[in-house]
Amino acid sequence: MTYDLFSRKNPTFRTPVRWSCTSESVTCRRCHHEWDDGDPAYRFACPDCNATPANPCQRSAGGNERVCPGRDRVAQAAKLLGPCEGLSWDGRHDKPLPLRASRTDPAWQLVRTGSPATRVFSDRYPV
């Protein structure tokens, strides 16, 4: 069976999608802190967009490689996430999920975003 993920006939996929895994290591672009087991915010449901634990945020506008502010606040309240010491206006870490253009691992999860696939990933795991 084949179907077009970007088909206009399929309202679920109006936003372009990438693929990622919320338990993969992420690094803050501001303070370079690394979370080996993934962003702690994904251990909680998101109060802003109602994403369930371990699933990427699902704002219809896209950009879901970054969690909603409310989800960071939940993780901070649980002491799993500290304030970012890098340069930021809101004290939040900037820890986007690594993104792939296509799904080659069944464990990867759908991320609604139009951002390009992450290049760093292929540097770390050369083909």
Ligand SMILES: [Zn+2]
């Ligand atoms: Zn969210």
Ligand SMILES: [Zn+2]
């Ligand atoms: Zn940070």
